[in-house]
Amino acid sequence: MGSTFHGVNRILLRSANWVGDAVMTTPAVRAIRMNFPAARITILAKPWVMPVFQHNPHVDVVMPYEATGRHKGAMGLLRLTGDIKRGKFDLAVLFQNAFEAALLAFAARIPRRLGFATDGRAALLTDRLYSYRRLKKGHLIDYYLGILTGAGLDLSGREIELFLSDDEKDRTPSLLADMGIEPGEPLAGLNPGATFGTAKRWLPERFAELSRRLYTEQGFRSLLFGGPGEAQLGRRIEAASEGCAVNLCGRTNLREAMVLIDRCRFFITNDSGLMHVAAALNRPQLAIIGPTDFIATGPSNPLSRIVRVPGACELAPCLKVDCPIDHRCMTRITVEMVLDELQELLAQKE
Numbered sequence: 001m002g003s004t005f006h007g008v009n010r011i012l013l014r015s016a017n018w019v020g021d022a023v024m025t026t027p028a029v030r031a032i033r034m035n036f037p038a039a040r041i042t043i044l045a046k047p048w049v050m051p052v053f054q055h056n057p058h059v060d061v062v063m064p065y066e067a068t069g070r071h072k073g074a075m076g077l078l079r080l081t082g083d084i085k086r087g088k089f090d091l092a093v094l095f096q097n098a099f100e101a102a103l104l105a106f107a108a109r110i111p112r113r114l115g116f117a118t119d120g121r122a123a124l125l126t127d128r129l130y131s132y133r134r135l136k137k138g139h140l141i142d143y144y145l146g147i148l149t150g151a152g153l154d155l156s157g158r159e160i161e162l163f164l165s166d167d168e169k170d171r172t173p174s175l176l177a178d179m180g181i182e183p184g185e186p187l188a189g190l191n192p193g194a195t196f197g198t199a200k201r202w203l204p205e206r207f208a209e210l211s212r213r214l215y216t217e218q219g220f221r222s223l224l225f226g227g228p229g230e231a232q233l234g235r236r237i238e239a240a241s242e243g244c245a246v247n248l249c250g251r252t253n254l255r256e257a258m259v260l261i262d263r264c265r266f267f268i269t270n271d272s273g274l275m276h277v278a279a280a281l282n283r284p285q286l287a288i289i290g291p292t293d294f295i296a297t298g299p300s301n302p303l304s305r306i307v308r309v310p311g312a313c314e315l316a317p318c319l320k321v322d323c324p325i326d327h328r329c330m331t332r333i334t335v336e337m338v339l340d341e342l343q344e345l346l347a348q349k350e
Contacts, residue, residue: 013044015045017049020273024144027157063087179246188264190245196321206334208245222241279300312332
């Protein structure tokens, strides 16, 4: 443990706000537990991110930040500040870079406040770090770990992790039965959606063709994963798959999606939060990448492969929500390319 952190017994971690980002903080969470083995560790997270930390042995309490409920608006933030104060924390570690994260820790009078000096919040931090520009050039996992190394704390590897309970695993057969899946049926996971626009999405008709070929050529029934906002997309692909895929979009919560992904033989996905979930569950995975920065946010797992066409577009990685031209970074990725990569991936696994 860093010598300047003696006497720290209660720690508040401010989670990132998106599922994939939260998964990428798990190596840092594990390292904090290693540095402070006797401390009580609480993580403050938005409700949709909280399942990432459920059953995590390195976290004692997951505290909800109900930004659309009791913590909404100015009065809600005062309530949240009061909730944090009652925790009597000695140290706040801010994975989230927003000004608000530092303001809440400051207002709650947490004596030590550790984080990157971004978003004009340097004056609110007691332990401020300025290496974020350099770290932003690498993977986001290392960016979060940089908070710890910058503070002189030790690391515990960079492997991401999620934890499923025995009870959740035991319920998997009944979940599958509810979806019309026979016991022991070989399953493939497909994730055709992605938040923030269409640019990160491979073509729905190609996901449908992929599901048909996985079934007719290899015997895999496909499960289509996604949130409520992707239900229509899932229905469209399910209809075009001609009985080879089952639409789960909007039909599962995040924990249920985790146990079902864990049951799949492999996972094929756009760049998304579930991509990082599958990587953390050690599922063999193909990530179809177009406009995003795969160096910064690609799946971090030796069983994951990226499918992309280098040089397909001079704008890539453009990071745009919707493609301003012809979506060539995705249209040039064919079903045959994905199936070829899958064959190599599964051969590597065996």
